Amino acid sequence: MKIAILPGDGIGTEIVAEAVKVLQVLDLSFETETALVGGAAYEAHGHPLPESTLKLAREADAILFGAVGDWKFDKLERSLRPEQAILGLRKHLGLFANFRPAICYEQLTHASSLKPELVAGLDILIIRELTGDIYFGQPRGRRVAVDGHFPGAEEAFDTMRYSRPEIERIAHVAFQAARKRGKKVTSVDKANVLETFQFWKDVVIEVHAQYPDVELDHMYVDNAAMQLVKAPKKFDVVVTGNMFGDILSDEAAMLTGSIGMLPSASLNAANQGLYEPSHGSAPDIAGQGIANPLATILSAAMMLRYSLNQPEAADRIESAVKAVLSAGLRTGDIWSEGTTKVGTREMGDAVVAALTGKTIGK
Numbered sequence: 001m002k003i004a005i006l007p008g009d010g011i012g013t014e015i016v017a018e019a020v021k022v023l024q025v026l027d028l029s030f031e032t033e034t035a036l037v038g039g040a041a042y043e044a045h046g047h048p049l050p051e052s053t054l055k056l057a058r059e060a061d062a063i064l065f066g067a068v069g070d071w072k073f074d075k076l077e078r079s080l081r082p083e084q085a086i087l088g089l090r091k092h093l094g095l096f097a098n099f100r101p102a103i104c105y106e107q108l109t110h111a112s113s114l115k116p117e118l119v120a121g122l123d124i125l126i127i128r129e130l131t132g133d134i135y136f137g138q139p140r141g142r143r144v145a146v147d148g149h150f151p152g153a154e155e156a157f158d159t160m161r162y163s164r165p166e167i168e169r170i171a172h173v174a175f176q177a178a179r180k181r182g183k184k185v186t187s188v189d190k191a192n193v194l195e196t197f198q199f200w201k202d203v204v205i206e207v208h209a210q211y212p213d214v215e216l217d218h219m220y221v222d223n224a225a226m227q228l229v230k231a232p233k234k235f236d237v238v239v240t241g242n243m244f245g246d247i248l249s250d251e252a253a254m255l256t257g258s259i260g261m262l263p264s265a266s267l268n269a270a271n272q273g274l275y276e277p278s279h280g281s282a283p284d285i286a287g288q289g290i291a292n293p294l295a296t297i298l299s300a301a302m303m304l305r306y307s308l309n310q311p312e313a314a315d316r317i318e319s320a321v322k323a324v325l326s327a328g329l330r331t332g333d334i335w336s337e338g339t340t341k342v343g344t345r346e347m348g349d350a351v352v353a354a355l356t357g358k359t360i361g362k
């Protein structure tokens, strides 16, 4: 088994180092190879996703990814910006199914900005389609308008589109995931306005015929945004398109206390996967050793479960994270009165201690 390690930019290098440390104490046999990606790769090789990094990612059984991006690259032309690295990996590897669980750990119920009773025990799974929609739809660009409200004016445009097979395959992923948990899928769309999402809804309903044991309902995205903060526990699996999923998954993340806790998995048809925290590179706190590594450590657990067929090792990591939280250790983003504030490395060390039977925090 080979794991490609792509730490990226900002806090990416700090948090990935902790996840690698955790993987190493598990006594599994795998090879790792590290490569530059994002702004770091641009600075070294002139491209955010160099051919050598893409090759490594293609050949690996799984990819552990940190985060990319920094304000200092905002002025570069789009094709050279760090974000193109993650978009390119998703596209070239066909990573169409993005799993973003939002789980509120019992120990963190009070770190949520919502009332504890609304989030206690929360366990929802957002399944975001990741290689289609307005993110990748062609044509896109800038031009002089020939019609619209201001003919002759400069304009920019993107294209929202989904094909039947793209919708079918993500719907199957969602129904199959729901079967293993609460047996309920909410498909989020904007069918009242957008042709793309009327089609989305129609196709999801068709696929649902093969899953009579799973309940399906539909929600417009604006309402879904509201319901997520009103009664989040009513959801089980949420399936939606690329852009709505981007937005709703950040919202769902906050319900759990901190986006610093949330892992994600992006899988292709061959179950090859890219695993990354749901958060970004946080350039404002990079290099300070204070970022929360738990989302990345939990992403490594998802990697063991989904791509490397090591479910027991994944369970062990998840239990170790809970033990560390129960011991009261908190990075700044989840800290509250009466708990112990620790840095990135101490948090990683504590997870390692929990896994190796040592006393946590020593």
Ligand code: IPM
Pocket (backbone or CB within 6 Å): 083, 086, 087, 246, 278
């Ligand atoms: C995410 C990020 C990316 C996205 C960016 C960095 C391109 O926000 O993974 O959610 O929009 O998909």
Ligand code: MN
Pocket (backbone or CB within 6 Å): 246, 247, 250
């Ligand atoms: Mn996002």
